[in-house]
Amino acid sequence: MMYDLQKASMWKRISAWLLDFILLVIVITGVAFAISSFLNYDETVAQYNALQKQYIDEYGVDLSVTQPNEEQLAIRNQADEAFRNDPEAVRLYGQTVSYRLIIVVFSVLLAYVLLEFVVPLLFGNGQTVGKKIFGIAVMREDGVRLTPLALFARAILGKYTIETMLPIMLVLLMFDGTMGIIGTAVIAALLISQIILVAATKTNSAIHDKLAFTVAVDMASQMIFNTPEELLAYKKRMQAEKAEKAVY
Numbered sequence: 001m002m003y004d005l006q007k008a009s010m011w012k013r014i015s016a017w018l019l020d021f022i023l024l025v026i027v028i029t030g031v032a033f034a035i036s037s038f039l040n041y042d043e044t045v046a047q048y049n050a051l052q053k054q055y056i057d058e059y060g061v062d063l064s065v066t067q068p069n070e071e072q073l074a075i076r077n078q079a080d081e082a083f084r085n086d087p088e089a090v091r092l093y094g095q096t097v098s099y100r101l102i103i104v105v106f107s108v109l110l111a112y113v114l115l116e117f118v119v120p121l122l123f124g125n126g127q128t129v130g131k132k133i134f135g136i137a138v139m140r141e142d143g144v145r146l147t148p149l150a151l152f153a154r155a156i157l158g159k160y161t162i163e164t165m166l167p168i169m170l171v172l173l174m175f176d177g178t179m180g181i182i183g184t185a186v187i188a189a190l191l192i193s194q195i196i197l198v199a200a201t202k203t204n205s206a207i208h209d210k211l212a213f214t215v216a217v218d219m220a221s222q223m224i225f226n227t228p229e230e231l232l233a234y235k236k237r238m239q240a241e242k243a244e245k246a247v248y
Contacts, residue, residue, distance in 0.1 A: 005143075005215070006222040007203060008136040013216055016130030023129055024111050032107035041099045048092040055083040097176070104172065108164060116155035125224060126151055126214065137219040141203070144225050150212045158208025166190065 036042065056063065059079035065072055083089050120126045126138025126146040138146055138154070146154075167187050173179035190207075198204050203215040217224075225231040 005203070006218045008134075008216045008218050010204065012134045012136055012218075013204075016128070016134045016136055019130035019133065020115065020128045023115055027111040027115060028107045031110050032103050035103045035107060036099075039099050039102065041096070041103065044092060044095050044099060048089070048096055051086065051089050051092065052083055055079045055086075101172070104168060105165065108168070109160060112155060112160040112164070116159055117151060120146075120151055120155070121148060125219065126154070127219075131216075135219045137217050137222060137224065138209075138214050139217055139222070139224045141213045141215050142228070143223065143231055144228055146214060150214060154208045154212035154214050158206075158211040162211070163190070163194070163207055 055061075056079060059075055059082070061076050061079050062068075062072065068076060115128060120128055120131075120138070123132050127136065131137065138151075140146060140150060167190060170179060170183035170187055174183045194207055197210060198206055201210070203209070205215060209215060223234075225234065
């Protein structure tokens with residue numbers, strides 16, 4: 001056991017991340033399905049599509065034509081305008097957007113709360129399932145054991161809010177046509193910042209670690225202290241032992 005920083009190897013961190021990512025996807029999918037079923041999301045989407053088809057049939061729009069002429073294009077525009085001005089279509093569209101947002105936000109949030117916050121609290125030392133299997137721990141940068149508040153900042157504010165939900169929300173906005181090149185630029189900047197931090201920092205720390213002042217370490221060789229006072233007492237004891245062994 002050593003007091004000096006014993007960083008977890010990159011291959012261990014990548015392996016742990018992959019396992020945790022797979023588990024997150026499984027939980028997110030299950031929770032999303034449950035919320036979707038509760039909200040009757042599929043039924044709402046089906047009603048929206050049925051109403052849209054009604055206008056397509058009413059105006060005689062031929063969607064099989066990939067390069068419509070002026071007359072066909074005019075008919076499509078008329079059908080589209082009539083559909084967009086239909087109060088029921090507006091209601092259903094708003095409902096599907098709201099439901100989709102609720103499903104995405106809460107399914108991802110619940111998965112992160114469970115696997116990145118609750119599980120590490122139960123395992124101790126900030127260990128997720130992946131970190132537990134590959135012998136990785138998380139501690140504060142000063143060598144003190146992770147507190148629930150620091151773990152919350154790392155998992156919920158860092159991993160969930162900044163690294164996951166921000167890109168997801170931008171992609172959804174881009175998909176809906178309300179966010180253009182700015183969304184792409186923000187996502188690219190976030191990705192580049194993440195790469196630079198991991199590659200350039202001494203502790204190879206990602207955004208969530210820098211936000212919470214934490215570091216991933218090798219569980220088998222890293223000394224982790226319960227409190228700052230315990231760390232200070234250890235330093236004093238080491239200094240005293242070193243002084244006793246010094247040759248004058």
